[in-house]
Amino acid sequence: MLRPVEMSRVVVAGSNKVIEPVIEKLHDLNLLHVVNYSGADESFEMGKPIGKASEYAEQLIKLRSIERYLDISDKMPDKQFPESQVLSQMDGILGNVGDDVIATAERIAVIDNDVKVKQDQAKSLKPLAGLPLDLELLYGYDSLAAFVGTAASPVEADVSKVSYVNEVFTASSGGANAVAVFVPVDKAGEVSGVLSEHGFSEISVPRGPTGSIAGAISTLESDAKRLEDEKVTLQKRLKDIRAQHEDIILSVDEYLSIQSQKAESPLRFASTDNAFVIDGWLPTDQYETLKKELESAAGGRVQVEKLESAEADKLVETGEDIPTKMQNPSIVRPYELITRLFAIPEYKEFDPTLLIFIFFPLMFGLILGDVAYGVISLIVMFMLKRKFRTPGWQSLINIVIIASIWAIIFGFLFGEIFGPLGLWDYIFSGAHHVGLLGTVADPHHVGIDFGAGFYGPLGRIGPSGLSGFAGAMFPMYRLATASVLVLIGVSIFIGVVHTGIGSILGVKTELAYGEKRHAYYERLPVLLFQVFFGLGLLGLIVGGLSNPLVLLSALVIVISIVMMIKGPEGVMGATHIPFFVSNLISYLRLLAIGLASVGVASAANQLAFYVLMPMLSGGAHEGFTTIAIVVGIVVLIMVHFINLLLGILSPFMHPLRLHYVEMFTKFYSQHGGGVEYSPFGRVRRFLRD
Amino acid sequence: MVVEVIVDGGILYGLLAVGAGLATGLAGIGAGVGEQGIGAAVVGVVAEEPGFLGKGLFLMLLPETLIIFGLAVSLILMFAWTPFA
Numbered sequence: 001m002l003r004p005v006e007m008s009r010v011v012v013a014g015s016n017k018v019i020e021p022v023i024e025k026l027h028d029l030n031l032l033h034v035v036n037y038s039g040a041d042e043s044f045e046m047g048k049p050i051g052k053a054s055e056y057a058e059q060l061i062k063l064r065s066i067e068r069y070l071d072i073s074d075k076m077p078d079k080q081f082p083e084s085q086v087l088s089q090m091d092g093i094l095g096n097v098g099d100d101v102i103a104t105a106e107r108i109a110v111i112d113n114d115v116k117v118k119q120d121q122a123k124s125l126k127p128l129a130g131l132p133l134d135l136e137l138l139y140g141y142d143s144l145a146a147f148v149g150t151a152a153s154p155v156e157a158d159v160s161k162v163s164y165v166n167e168v169f170t171a172s173s174g175g176a177n178a179v180a181v182f183v184p185v186d187k188a189g190e191v192s193g194v195l196s197e198h199g200f201s202e203i204s205v206p207r208g209p210t211g212s213i214a215g216a217i218s219t220l221e222s223d224a225k226r227l228e229d230e231k232v233t234l235q236k237r238l239k240d241i242r243a244q245h246e247d248i249i250l251s252v253d254e255y256l257s258i259q260s261q262k263a264e265s266p267l268r269f270a271s272t273d274n275a276f277v278i279d280g281w282l283p284t285d286q287y288e289t290l291k292k293e294l295e296s297a298a299g300g301r302v303q304v305e306k307l308e309s310a311e312a313d314k315l316v317e318t319g320e321d322i323p324t325k326m327q328n329p330s331i332v333r334p335y336e337l338i339t340r341l342f343a344i345p346e347y348k349e350f351d352p353t354l355l356i357f358i359f360f361p362l363m364f365g366l367i368l369g370d371v372a373y374g375v376i377s378l379i380v381m382f383m384l385k386r387k388f389r390t391p392g393w394q395s396l397i398n399i400v401i402i403a404s405i406w407a408i409i410f411g412f413l414f415g416e417i418f419g420p421l422g423l424w425d426y427i428f429s430g431a432h433h434v435g436l437l438g439t440v441a442d443p444h445h446v447g448i449d450f451g452a453g454f455y456g457p458l459g460r461i462g463p464s465g466l467s468g469f470a471g472a473m474f475p476m477y478r479l480a481t482a483s484v485l486v487l488i489g490v491s492i493f494i495g496v497v498h499t500g501i502g503s504i505l506g507v508k509t510e511l512a513y514g515e516k517r518h519a520y521y522e523r524l525p526v527l528l529f530q531v532f533f534g535l536g537l538l539g540l541i542v543g544g545l546s547n548p549l550v551l552l553s554a555l556v557i558v559i560s561i562v563m564m565i566k567g568p569e570g571v572m573g574a575t576h577i578p579f580f581v582s583n584l585i586s587y588l589r590l591l592a593i594g595l596a597s598v599g600v601a602s603a604a605n606q607l608a609f610y611v612l613m614p615m616l617s618g619g620a621h622e623g624f625t626t627i628a629i630v631v632g633i634v635v636l637i638m639v640h641f642i643n644l645l646l647g648i649l650s651p652f653m654h655p656l657r658l659h660y661v662e663m664f665t666k667f668y669s670q671h672g673g674g675v676e677y678s679p680f681g682r683v684r685r686f687l688r689d
Numbered sequence: 690m691v692v693e694v695i696v697d698g699g700i701l702y703g704l705l706a707v708g709a710g711l712a713t714g715l716a717g718i719g720a721g722v723g724e725q726g727i728g729a730a731v732v733g734v735v736a737e738e739p740g741f742l743g744k745g746l747f748l749m750l751l752p753e754t755l756i757i758f759g760l761a762v763s764l765i766l767m768f769a770w771t772p773f774a
Binding site: 484582586653 | 742743744746747750751753754757758760761764768
């Protein structure tokens with residue numbers, strides 16, 4: 001499970017006469033990861049497309065533009081169609097329906113343009129609405145110069161000064177003074193100067209409309225309105241077409257994609273005048289199937305051969321990538337999303353998905369650790385699961401579902417339902433509760449008194465007599481000093497195990513690549529350093545400086561540092577030590593973010609039950625009034641809602657970081673990412689056999 | 690009289706809490722300043738090449754360790770180090 005599927009290098013060679021059945025079969029089997037022919041060999045050249053490749057490509061282009069106009073994007077299929085039905089409907093879709101869609105969409109584009117022009121014209125004419133002139137009188141003179149626009153102050157007197165012959169019309173509407181000034185052409189320059197002194201700004205009169213200005217404006221506006229109405233019906237038509245044909249259009253898309261993929265595939269093969277050669281990788285255990293199927297499809301006129309691993313290795317050395325197919329049980333598979341987000345593992349590397357499956361939900365649960373929050377997130381995720389059905393979303397939702405279950409388990413360990421139970425206990429039973437701040441006199445017992453309380457006769461379970469805990473350990477009140485100390489230890493412990501596994505895998509990976517020096521002097525010392533750093537801390541806490549564990553750890557740490565210095569990086573190798581220490585300290589976030597979230601939950605409860613409700617009930621600590629209870633509950637819901645949102649986001653991001661930064665750096669993706677196994681073929685989603 | 694005030698456990702505890710708050714808060718500001726540049730760059734790269742998201746996240750989350758250092762100091766101050774036990 002930690003390794004990708006074992007692959008073999010295969011060569012398929014045959015006569016050009018059987019290339020079509022071979023391609024057909026290969027595509028159906030969906031097994032062979034084809035290695036594109038690089039053109040390096042002079043005796044071979046690239047193959048040529050077979051069949052109606054260009055026709056399929058053209059049809060696909062038309063179909064894709066129809067999809068774009070209809071706003072259809074890939075989705076999970078609601079129903080499937082047999083290939084014969086797709087073939088019979090394809091002409092209709094690409095013909096009548098398609099032409100209709102394209103014509104409608106183009107008409108909408110024209111309408112959009114017209115409406116914009118008309119609205120612009122109406123808007124520019126508005127200031128002129130009061131002028132007692134028809135539109136066609138405002139332009140088109142040979143001997144007259146016309147100035148039409150708005151002015152800040154009256155212009156008539158000044159215009160008369162420069163041009164005795166003039167005609168000035170004015171009107172004011174909507175806060176703007178409209179003017180239309182007509183003067184002989186030879187006075188135009190001077191008049192223009194005069195007008196600009198009065199803050200004249202010209203309005204270009206649209207040439208289309210005629211008649212009175214106010215009438216033209218209302219015609220333009222009603223035209224725009226009419227066009228908008230037409231657009232609405234056209235859009236509705238597109239929507240109807242979409243609703244009626246969406247699935248069949250997507251199946252035609254799938255059919256055409258498959259056909260064009262097949263027709264163009266010879267471009268990836270090496271070929272001569274009479275024969276073709278296909279190189280590729282496939283899972284070793286599928287080799288016999290491929291051989292048998294291809295030979296029967298081609299009537300024996302094809303040769304399928306597996307390369308010996310030595311020969312395959314030689315090809316890898318010349319730069320060919322072995323494709324990686326991750327192999328995980330179905331419950332682990334959603335976590336491949338997290339692996340993939342970082343990088344596809346290389347063929348010789350470990351696939352960390354299983355480790356993510358083990359540690360990620362554990363960390364999420366440890367941080368969130370609240371029964372109610374866990375249940376709510378579980379319910380929400382199950383609701384989202386029906387809504388978002390694409391594989392990516394499904395993986396993400398499954399990740400959170402598994403993690404939420406851990407959050408519920410830790411919720412029981414921590415005794416938290418919407419915050420610590422200690423508080424609820426006080427509220428519902430009136431039992432003794434030590435407040436967070438009531439401890440200045442005795443800081444050692446911050447909130448330790450958890451009470452027998454909510455768990456009732458069950459009481460508390462687990463090891464008893466731990467320092468600071470009155471009774472047994474669980475449910476553990478996370479905000480208590482002793483719990484914080486225990487959780488610090490737990491976090492660092494998880495860190496040591498987590499990074500330790502990473503380092504072990506690192507050693508093995510380096511060995512797999514034949515890098516012994518890197519394995520023993522770069523990866524191994526890190527493992528020793530971090531494990532014994534953790535052990536040393538433990539020794540210090542348990543027995544102080546003279547504890548034999550501390551002495552042993554110190555010795556091993558010194559040895560590991562010496563090993564690092566002897567390693568490939570020399571003294572520089574030892575400069576990474578602070579990074580290794582901070583790796584471990586980084587795991588404190590498991591405790592810290594959890595504390596923050598309990599803190600907010602606890603504060604919300606205290607605010608509602610200790611502050612708001614008593615305040616609104618006139619200071620009484622019992623017998624709250626209705627309004628006090630309502631206000632208190634509203635506040636509770638609001639704060640818990642926000643806390644829950646943050647409480648799902650950060651427990652997701654931070655374990656992600658712990659994996660990417662603290663763990664993956666030890667072994668993963670050191671040699672660059674791998675290539676994902678993507679066999680020649682296509683999973684049919686809309687088409688049915 | 691000054692001595693008397695400082696010896697008072699309550700004040701000492703308060704100062705301890707202020708110190709712990711500063712340790713986490715200032716470290717948080719530092720990490721934020723560190724992350725802003727990286728974050729902007731990562732968003733830019735991801736817009737061009739979505740496959741870079743994972744590696745981008747990795748780079749963006751690197752400075753976050755700073756807060757955890759501050760937090761570790763706070764935790765020690767608040768819970769582990771008890772000068773007036």
